[in-house]
Amino acid sequence: MRKIFIFLLIYCVFGFSCVFADVISGKIDRYDTNYQNKIVDSKTQKALSNAKITIPEIHYTTYSDKNGAFQLNADISNQTVLFVEKEGYKVFSLTVDNNVLKNPLKLGIEQTSPFDMQITDGVVHLGDNMFSDNSANSGDFRINANGHFMSKTFKRPSAGAGQDVVIRIGTIIGLDTKKAKQLGQNRIAKVYSSPVEVFVNGHKVGILEVNGDNHSILVNKAILKDTNELVIKTGRNLFQTEYVDYDDIELANIRIEVQEKSYYARH
Ligand SMILES: [Ca+2]
DSSP states (O other): OHHHHHHHHHHHHHHHHHHHHHHHHHHHHHHOTTOSEEEEETTTOOBOOSOEEEEGGGTEEEEOOTTSEEOOOOOOSSOEEEEEEOTTBOOEEEEEOHHHHTSOOEEEEOBOOTTOEEOOOSEEEESOSOOOTTSSOOSOOOSOOOOSEEEEEEEOOOOOTTEEEEEEEEEEEOOOBHHHHHTTOOOOSSOOBOOEEEEETTEEEEEEOSOEEEEEEEEOGGGOOSEEEEEEEOOBBTTOOSSOOBOOEEEEEEEEEEEEHHHHHHO
C-alpha cells in the first residue's frame, strides 16, 4: 500500500511538473522573438538567407532574411502548395493552410546533387475541373486542368550500380482515393476514386493514394532508355458510371533523383 502511495505521489509530482512545463514553454514560444519561420540547411541546420518562399495560388512571395527567418502574412483557408527555392538547393514544397501556419515553420532544405532533374515548375492540375466542395482540395483550383494526365520527357539519369533512380513527387493535394478517405483527408460521404498511376516508358512504376509531401517512387533501371517518358495519370471516380469523372488533383515539385541505395532503403 505504501509503495503504491509513493508511486502515486511521484507520478503526480512528475505529471504536474510536466503539464506545468508545457504550459509555460507554450506561452514563452508565443511571445518569444524567436517565434518566426525559418529556412535551414537540412544537413548542417545552418540558417539560409535569401531563400525565395512562394505560395503561387495567392501570388505570395517573400525571402528569408540574414538569419534565415521569414514572415508569412498569408491567409490560406484551403490547402495549397508553398515552395522554397534557393540556388544550390533542391526545390522544396509543402502542403499548407491556416492550420499549418498557426505554428512557426522550420524548413530544412537539401543541397542539390548534379544528377537531380527538376521535371515540373509550379503547380500542375490534373483532372476535368469538376470536383465536389467536399473534395480533399475543396479550394478554388486557380489553375484549370490541362487534362487527366501529364507527360514529360527526361534523359537517362547516370546512376551507378549502387545507386537508385527515384521519382520524387514533392506535393500532392486533392486525391479522393479510398485510402485518402480512410485517413480523413476528405469529407466525401460515399464515393472515391482510383489512385494516381505513374508510368515510365509505358511501364507502371507506382501509384499514389495519399495526399501529402515527399513521395518517392523507385524506377527499375532496366526500363530506362536514353530519352524517357514520365506519364502521371489521375484516377477516376469509381462510382460514376454514366460519364468519366476524373479526380481533380494538384501536383508540385516533381523531380528525377539519383540516390545511394542505402538512402532509398532508409526512406
Ligand atoms: Ca473531377
